Every structure is written in C-alpha cells, then in structure tokens.
Amino acid sequence: MTIVSLGLGFFLRGCIQLIWGSHSYSFFLDLPDITLEIGDLLYLSDPIWAGILSLLTFGLVIVFLFRTRWGLAIRATSEDQSKAMAFGINARFILMIVWAISALCITVAGIMISNFGALQVGMSYVGLRAIPVVLIGGMDSIGGALVGGIIVGICEALAGSYIEPMGLVGFKEVAPYLLLLIVLFIRPYGLFGTVRIERV
Amino acid sequence: MLAIENLRVVYHDVISVLNGISLDVNEGEILIIIGANGAGKTTLLRSVAGMIDFYDGDIIEGDIKMEGSSIKGLDAADIMKRYGLTYVMEDRPVFWYLTIEENLGAASFSRWDKHVKTDMEEVYEYFAVLRSLRNKRAGYASGGEQQMLAIGMALMTKPKILLLDEPSLGLAPLITEELFSIIKKLNESGITIVLVEQNANAALNIGIRGYVIETGRIVLDGKAVDLLKNEDVREFYLGSGEKERKSYKDAKRYKRRKRWL
Ligand SMILES: Nc1ncnc2c1ncn2[C@@H]1O[C@H](COP(=O)(O)OP(=O)(O)O)[C@@H](O)[C@H]1O
Numbered sequence A: 001m002t003i004v005s006l007g008l009g010f011f012l013r014g015c016i017q018l019i020w021g022s023h024s025y026s027f028f029l030d031l032p033d034i035t036l037e038i039g040d041l042l043y044l045s046d047p048i049w050a051g052i053l054s055l056l057t058f059g060l061v062i063v064f065l066f067r068t069r070w071g072l073a074i075r076a077t078s079e080d081q082s083k084a085m086a087f088g089i090n091a092r093f094i095l096m097i098v099w100a101i102s103a104l105c106i107t108v109a110g111i112m113i114s115n116f117g118a119l120q121v122g123m124s125y126v127g128l129r130a131i132p133v134v135l136i137g138g139m140d141s142i143g144g145a146l147v148g149g150i151i152v153g154i155c156e157a158l159a160g161s162y163i164e165p166m167g168l169v170g171f172k173e174v175a176p177y178l179l180l181l182i183v184l185f186i187r188p189y190g191l192f193g194t195v196r197i198e199r200v
Numbered sequence B: 001m002l003a004i005e006n007l008r009v010v011y012h013d014v015i016s017v018l019n020g021i022s023l024d025v026n027e028g029e030i031l032i033i034i035g036a037n038g039a040g041k042t043t044l045l046r047s048v049a050g051m052i053d054f055y056d057g058d059i060i061e062g063d064i065k066m067e068g069s070s071i072k073g074l075d076a077a078d079i080m081k082r083y084g085l086t087y088v089m090e091d092r093p094v095f096w097y098l099t100i101e102e103n104l105g106a107a108s109f110s111r112w113d114k115h116v117k118t119d120m121e122e123v124y125e126y127f128a129v130l131r132s133l134r135n136k137r138a139g140y141a142s143g144g145e146q147q148m149l150a151i152g153m154a155l156m157t158k159p160k161i162l163l164l165d166e167p168s169l170g171l172a173p174l175i176t177e178e179l180f181s182i183i184k185k186l187n188e189s190g191i192t193i194v195l196v197e198q199n200a201n202a203a204l205n206i207g208i209r210g211y212v213i214e215t216g217r218i219v220l221d222g223k224a225v226d227l228l229k230n231e232d233v234r235e236f237y238l239g240s241g242e243k244e245r246k247s248y249k250d251a252k253r254y255k256r257r258k259r260w261l
C-alpha cells in the first residue's frame, strides 16, 4: 500500500510537470498585513494568516465530525467497516466523503504554503512533514494532530535558530524525527493516541 | 416473506461453504437455525444481508427473494432500506469507541429523520440498562449490554425482518434468558425474526419452526417443538440424548446417514 502510494506520488508529480512545467509560479494571496511586533519578537503576517486559516479549517472539520450525522457515520465506519455496512451505512460513500474532506484540507494547506514562497511542483514534499506530526500526536487522535503540529513547528524553529548555527547544517529537518523517536519510546501510541480498549 | 432457493456460496472462488440451501421465512414468525461451528450459518446470513461480497464470497447458484423479488446482488444498505431487512452480526457488532447513544445514532444513519430521538426512547424502554449507560463508550459495557445495544441498534433501522447471529454467544444463562424474552417481545410487536443459534435449547423454546444445517446443507426441519423432541437433535445439539456419549465414529456415521436425506 505504502509503496503504491509512493509510486502514485511520483507519477502524479510527473504529470504535473508535463502539464504545467517544473518552474515556479509566483503566487500570493492579497491578505491584509497583520505583522505583529511584541518586544523583540516579530511575527510575520503570512504565517499568522496561515495559523488562523488552519485553525478555522481544523474547527470546521471537528464540527463536521462531532456534530453532524455524517461525522458520526464516518467515526463509526473508521472503527469497523463491516459493522457500519450491516447497520445501513454505505461504507463506499463514506470513504468518498473522507477523501473529499482530506483533499479539501490539503488544498487549504497548499494554498497557504504557496503563499509563503512560490507555487512549484517540488512543494508537494512538505506533505512528508506531516508524518512526525501525526505520529507524535497519535495516529487516531484529532486533537493530537493539532498539538503535534505545534510541537513539531516549534522544534524545527528552535533547532533552526539555535542548533544549526553551531555547525550542524540541516539539523532542522532531522530534529522532528529525533523528537518522534523519543516520544514513541515513551508512548508508542503517540501523545494522545487512543489506548486500545482491551477485553479478555 | 423471505425465500432462499438452492443457495450455493463459495469463498475466494474455491471454498464451498453453502451447498444448496433452501428455506422459507414466513411473515411474523420466529425461525430458528441451528448448526455446529462452521456449518455455514453466518455465511447464510451474510448472503441474505448483501454482505457476502465484503468477505470475498460469491453466490454461485440459487436465489434470494424478499416478497417475491430477487435481492441477490443488492448491497446491504439497499436491502435494508427497500425491504426492512437488518442483520445483527455475530460477536456483538457495536462500535467500541462510540458511546451507547452515538451507537444508536450511527445505526439510524440510513433513515435519519425527526423521530430518531423518540425511537431511541423506545429502545431504552426495551433495554433499560442502556439508558443509564448512554454516555459510556460501548467498549466498556458488559457482553450482555453490548448484545442488547446491538439489537437496539438494529431496532433503530426500523426492521421488518431481523436476522440475529448467535446473540447468546458468551453470555451467562440468566442474561440469555432475558435477551430471548426480549426477542420474543420484539416478535410480538410485529418483527419477523430469524434466529441463528448454537444454544439450541433456549432458541427452540421461543421459536416456531426450525432448521438444522450441517456442512452447508439443511439436514432437518420442522416445528420447534418437534425438533426439541427429535432424538438426533437432542443428542447432537442439546447434549442430552437417550444413549450415553457416543464415540467420534458414531458421530461420523450420523453425518453420513443424514446426507442421504
Ligand atoms: N471470509 C471467509 N473466507 C474463507 N472461508 C470462510 C470465511 N468465512 C467463513 N469461512 C469458512 O466457512 C465455513 C462456515 O463458516 P461460518 O459461515 O462462519 O459458519 P458458522 O457461522 O455456522 O459457524 C467455515 O469452515 C469457515 O472457515
């Protein structure tokens, strides 16, 4: 499965290069400048906007999952597809909805990331940075993804500005994985992963 | 109401599990199907409920009819919506990580309307324990509570006919008794019931008619009271035959003899 996904990833990137070329497009959203300066700290406008929009998207997904009957059906199906089918939930349809939601979230992320720099085909690799995020937070925990994201972000930033200048170039990219390793040693399901209900 | 005609089912194209089963379910009855482990009871219910595809099984011969029209090949959600047929899988098919109330909600997905809340109340009337546990995760409920929840969930789909797969599996005798009396009540409220059981005694006592299946064939059928008295059934399914324990060889002879029927 994983290998097929990777292969498909290469294939799709290839297609994109064929159609739109591999050069970068300039891309920016015309959002009001809300750069913040607090003490010595400077918060740039674009990352703040990205944070706001992420939280908004996140909130919408949560509301959808926990406050609507569709969300309930999704949570049920994610636990056991055959049980869901037996109670009249059309599992194939639910899978389609889930794919649509994830595509939507990825699109939002893609737009915001392009907004930091430029739109370019190699950008898709940032998706890989989600791996330490979800594993640290806990694969099946939604709140965990949020906390994991913040932890990984801070970890990268700190490693980038305090450890890299000591001569370890590129340490920024490795730091989240080191953190991941430590977390998994202590909590194999991630920080907020569901502890399985065990019965005898 | 439901008619199964000469049904043959194989898994993975090679493992033949049902070898020509025919049976009828009359409206308003409780039909009992008994058979040992591996006889094909679950496979039969999966086929009827439109879920056999999911397990990589195929109906290679025969037909399944609801009210005269074939439901072969329809998917589970369609069969449920169009014909009011709901299948309660074996092993307490509840969602462990959802609360009891969410479980009931999830089961109402196919018919969501204004009456869901009142229907939940009705389920709580049948199964009083569920009301006090409504906000607890189903995974932490006891076996009996989970089975009651599973049947409660099935009720949320507004079934006309309910297929129950070994609901008494792993439950204490007292709980089984309570469960079966509720099943009887459901039947009296107008739901046709097909009850698959290994607990033949308890089941035949609430049933009207019964079938015995063995290695994918029906070997015996009749009124529940007659089956309870039947020598072979008593011996192999009730464990209380006239003769003392028989050897394995005798059991095999019994099977061979039955095949000729
Ligand atoms: N998904 C499957 N794939 C292959 N064989 C199966 C599958 N499910 C059940 N079987 C086989 O079919 C036979 C009948 O199983 P089942 O219908 O579960 O019997 P029962 O419910 O009467 O115990 C068993 O021999 C079992 O091993």
Ligand SMILES: [Mg+2]
Pocket: B041, B042, B043, B090, B165, B166
């Ligand atoms: Mg079974």
